[in-house]
Amino acid sequence: MLSAVILAGGRSRRMGRDKCLIELGGQPLIELLLRELQQAADQVLIAANHVERFASLNVRVVSDIHPGNGALAGLHAGLWACDGERAFVCACDMPRITAEVVRTMFALAPEADVVVPRLGEYLEPLCAVYSCSCLPHIERSIMCGERRLVSFYDKVRVVEVGPQDFPDDPLLKFTTNINTPEDLEQLKSRSG
Secondary structure (H helix, E strand, C coil): CEEEEEECCCCCCCCCCCHHHCEECCEEHHHHHHHHHHHHCCEEEEECCCHHHHHHHCCEEECCCCCCCHHHHHHHHHHHHCCCCEEEEEECCCCCCCHHHHHHHHHHCCCCCEEEEEECCEECCCEEEEEHHHHHHHHHHHHCCCCCHHHHHHHCCEEEECHHHCCCCCCCHHHCCCCCHHHHHHHHHHHC
C-alpha cells in the first residue's frame, strides 16, 4: 500500500493568506494536489491542525501529536497515521507535482528510508518519500528541539535523486513551491 501526505499546517506568513486555498486555474492548490496524489497513492492524508478547514474534501486530516514543531511535527503525524509502509510527503503549495512524479519517487529506491530530490546544493525534504521506519528518529529530533526536516537524515538510509531520474523534468520544476504573492504571479505568468 502506498500512502501520501500533504503538509498543510503552515501559517503562510510570507503569502499573507492560506496557501492551500489559493486558486490556480480556478481550483484551490490543495484540490489540484489531491487529484494528482489520489492517482498515484492508495491513501492520501492531510496533516494540519485545523481539521475543519478541509472538511469538504472528504480526506482524512491528522493533527500534530507534537504541536508547535513545524513541518517536522506534520511529517511525524502523517507517517504515524498512514496505512502504508512508505509515504510520499509534500507541502500543500507545490502545484507542479504530478501522479507520474509520485510514482517515480516511489519506484526509485524502495529499500531507502528517505528518497529526496537534490537541487544543486540543497535537498527538498518537502517533496520526498519517507519510510515509517523514520518515526523513532523523527520523535528523537522533536524531543531534542529540532524543527528541521533533515535533522534525522544522518540516522537513516537516504537516497538522493536528481535530474537524471526525471528526464521529462530535468530542472526538477515539480519541487517548485509558492511562498509569496510574487511566486504565485510568476507561476501564473509561466502557465498562462
